[in-house]
Amino acid sequence: MESENKTKFIAFSSQKGGVGKSTFTVLVASELHYRQGYNVAVFDADFPQYSLVKMKNRDLGMVMENEFLKKAAFRQFTSINRKAYPIIEHKAEGVVQAAIEFLESSDLRFDFIFFDLPGTVNTPGILKALAGMHHIFTPITADRVVMESSLVFTQLMNDVIMKKGSTSIKSINLFWNQVDGRERSPLYELYSKLIGELGLTIMRTQVMNSTRFRKESEAAAKTVFRSTLLPADERLMKACRMDQFIAEFFEIINS
Template identity: 50%
Template sequence: MKTKKKTLKISFATPKGGVGKSTITSLLASVLHYRLGFNVLVMDCDFPQHSLVNMRERDLKMVMQNDYHKRAAMKLYQSINKKAYPIINCKAEDALSTALKHISQSAVEPDVTFFDLPGTANSKGVLTTLRAMDYIFSPVSADRLVMESTLSFTKAFLGLPETEESNNTQEMWLFWNQVDGREKSGVYEAYQSVIRGLDLTIMKTQIKDSKRFRKETDDTPNSVFRSSLLPAETALLKATQMDLFVDEFLKIVKL
């Protein structure tokens, strides 16, 4: 008898804003759900802005107004025979219970639930929720303030004493985001050395910076990238190395 895998709890967490955790969450969720056949649930706990919930509202408006995206959406949902992945609005302290309640009432159990949390660990419920994750991925960039705050947070988090909420099998991975091709490789090598010295784990794939990360679905045909209703175009994933990131991510979380 085959044992059913449990729903994975995953968060892209960082103590520093503006390094792309919400964007990566939406890109990865869309690729997994619409292109790779997994069932996804997204918990938008980033109070008060709730950027992913607001993004879904903008995406719905664009699909209804634009013929190209409307046709693309109809074709997609007919071919995969399922709906768009749910994005649930909640606060960090209620995230785990709200997700559990939604899953218990859902006809289809998700393979993975993404938790998009506030960027500050001082926000109520953030640390408790993070401790329950199966995997935490933290984006870093070649910026001294980003690097210092992320490494300090990561080491402090890993050094916290165990509690009832702790997940003993939890894995934490850093990854390079917003990599500028013009940046000298020596900068990244120096930071890599620091990361290794702290006995932290970093992914091999580096996500390249692109204006696409700051641009949502618009009225330009064949330009879908950052959307919660459609998967990013394959060519755009390759251009940013998101395709390689997805492959490595799947190996790490064993999906």
């Protein structure tokens, strides 16, 4: 799995709930699969809630009930000649091997597999699953509890797993999420400096706060943001700087 031409294993992972790991998994997977032409699959290993599997079922129902979204989905799937990306349910234990077996049994060549993993290192198999990723992206917010949890988690990845050598990890990337554009908090600068002093990597892009991150498609909606069946509206992506995030994401994985 090390060749640049092979499938990349990506996880948005954090040890703190509510910071956006599942949302970013969907946003980036949908952008890459539906808008940018890559073949994507997702493994939902966040047992027992399996929120992405449930989200896809809700999205299917919403598209069938909303005439605008139904037409948008028809145009999209006719244009790209590609099915919706699969979301496969699996526990964290053994999920990397399950993904490898999935790739070997598929007639389709996948460019990316995204993994939605549990938010605790005590979960059986989680450290082995993380060690099997090529790139890990960790959303953080300017909150003391979130920062402490995220930095401990990232240092564990950096100092224990990566330095042992038995890992596929090429990069671990912290990034600011839920940034309030109306507020100039000194915490961002202070924490960014601390992250650098710890020898960790933080992305340039700061993703702006938006209520859309906590919303799925609504019954009368004419735009979508967080959806497993359609890419996020480009204007909404730009408004929260997700377009910049995607560009930097590609810089990282292709470097």
